[in-house]
Amino acid sequence: MAQKPSIPKGTRDFSPVEMARRNYIFDTVKVIFQRYGFQPIETPAMENLSTLMGKYGEEGDKLLFKILNSGDFISKVPESELQERNSIRLTNRISEKGLRYDLTVPFARFVVQHRNDISFPFKRYQIQPVWRADRPQKGRYREFYQCDVDMIGSTSLLNELELVQIINDVFSALKVNTVVKINNRKILAGIAETIGEAERIVDITVAIDKLDKIGLDKVNQELLDKGVSETAVEKLQPILKLSGSNAEKLDQIEAVIGGSEVGSKGIEEMRTLFAYLSGFELNTEVELDLTLARGLNYYTGAIFEVKAKDVQIGSICGGGRYDDLTGIFGMPDVSGVGISFGADRIYDVMTQLELFPESTVASTKVMFVNFGAAEEAYCLPILAKLRAAKINAEIYPEPAKMKKQMTWADRKQVAFVAMAGEEEMKQEKVTLKNMKTGDQQLLSFEELINILSE
């Protein structure tokens, strides 16, 4: 019996129109990555579970897609374990591989595995799908693409500068208005240290993060509820009320946390980065934002997040500096910094704002109408000439009704239709119809090639 075909929840097919638009984003991003000296790598879809497990927290472990071992996987499972019916324990027995969850951990694994072949500092980009067994919802998929660009093996803040420039160049090219929010993990650590709550950095950041939503009073209450002392909350007030330019904000922060060594280092880093940035005209806004709390468990310096200004959507790009990403794979003390562009969200933003150029869609320049055997034989050598001249050209494969062929060309958004019947054949010419304007011209082969090459 016939099956009704479908695809797994949270996955998608991409039609030619969607492919053209997605490739427009990927191609833009790639060209700019290369302009800054980054080179592509790719890693396998499958990684050993030993590489992936424990890298994304307990929740992440659950969201990994695991691949069943081949062959007679169940025969080797001890009876007692089978009886236990513990899915997590059993997974270790019957699965050794998983689908990659992001591009960062595979990159760290790549760097360590190929350390002898790599010249550090290593600048790589990687554009590949990742898979997460998340609950699918609007804008969240189980298969989606990340576009990562990372530099590993240099502590210079020049790298942070270049990442902001890349963000600026990418979104300028795509015509998306953005603001880059920047924070620094060292400043957050300095704050926690200054108020005597060095261990509470996450609690404090999470509370600060709610400022916009719940207001200052409630944030203060939450901090007290979490056991932060009244003195500490008092000390925090200037930080919660930050205002002015990035430089002014840094001054205000320094007044509070200047006594902390790590905090001062963070302020210095930010001042250096903003000084670098002041030398360039950027389309994107750059804003110091202490509420930015992404990746606090692995970022050690700058933290980046990019928001689209004209669409209500989560961040469309983000990243930061990590001082020990490769340590988990036995290669300590290698600092890196990187960002990841979320292709699917950028696609959604551009669709909503109608930012895709019309020309990304059409791919065939001219379709020859098929009037029958004799006309077909007349057209085939012309078609070959056009293709040799690098013009995308095709002939309808059958002598179907004219209307059917024209509808097909129209739906495919072919720019021109070429027709050669008895009259054209006698004159050794072709009639070319512009599908947009409806204009028709009788042309020699040479004229045809010239017009279609434009």
Place this chain on the structure above:
Amino acid sequence: MAQKPSIPKGTRDFSPVEMARRNYIFDTVKVIFQRYGFQPIETPAMENLSTLMGKYGEEGDKLLFKILNSGDFISKVPESELQERNSIRLTNRISEKGLRYDLTVPFARFVVQHRNDISFPFKRYQIQPVWRADRPQKGRYREFYQCDVDMIGSTSLLNELELVQIINDVFSALKVNTVVKINNRKILAGIAETIGEAERIVDITVAIDKLDKIGLDKVNQELLDKGVSETAVEKLQPILKLSGSNAEKLDQIEAVIGGSEVGSKGIEEMRTLFAYLSGFELNTEVELDLTLARGLNYYTGAIFEVKAKDVQIGSICGGGRYDDLTGIFGMPDVSGVGISFGADRIYDVMTQLELFPESTVASTKVMFVNFGAAEEAYCLPILAKLRAAKINAEIYPEPAKMKKQMTWADRKQVAFVAMAGEEEMKQEKVTLKNMKTGDQQLLSFEELINILSE
């Protein structure tokens, strides 16, 4: 503890150099597919197992990578089934999705699922990885790329012509000498029918296929051993001794199987295709080859296989016509024809023959040496100008030792190195070193941009 990182057997990482070479193949193929009016689609890495199972034979079912259901998958398995310890049966309980095994079945599923949005005839290409749990060996991987191009919804032999033209254009562009072997399932059916062994088409073809290896006598013996009658084997002799041009071969075949309706249809199809092909100058040889037996269980007309002439390796491209691919998904009687380029084997052939152009590898045009803060500040605006002029440019991120920076540029195959020390800064100039020739020039910014834009 540190883990020693590795990747699953049969999978690969791709370095920047390998990526550049692979992209050279993919880009060449894509451009030519588009030149013939084919448009890209993509499908998810994961398909429902109901879509995949039973489509590749019993062996294929085993070679599918299956994905473990998320959550508490084992709790719902009945006790009796658990006790049975039958891995195949259990798989159905704990896995619903698998990784795609080829691009053909997902394409058939795509066509049926989106039938209302597609204008037939539908010409699509698809370049994506596929996964097979095969035993890894030299040249055979568990993750590899296919480049498929198919036309569905037209029975015209013009489509077969265009596929041969595409093969010719792709391998001409890649400079690989090839021979395209063509067979026709209908001719094979005509042979089997004529000798009164219509059901034995596969046995007969498999025997014929051994002609080169074991010789005529042993082939005849094998046919007799398989129960083909002596009269039938006698009748087969002219077919086994085919010689001459493609047209002559078709005449010899016709003399034997002209009485078979399906056989005559196959001969007619081949004559039409060869007549089409005679109108074009092709670099690739085209050869009728009855021993070609790929995909006999689903191909219904032409069968294609492409061999590299200068390297001993399996086929590097293949395909054929299928009259009912979408029938399994409830959409009968849609004829299609397509071919698949094996990117990994093409890569191996091109590596062996050293066919990759040198220019595919390098990506950065110029690297600025970093001499320290003042020199860096002088270089950054120049760097921005170069990038604005679409030149791939970078600066070494730290004021490391000169030798280290030059070695880095050299290993990355950067074409030029730019240097600006005290003297250059005073003169508002830059020294540019050609890394290939060693030549150095003192240049103004404008001259620099002009030279690097060449």
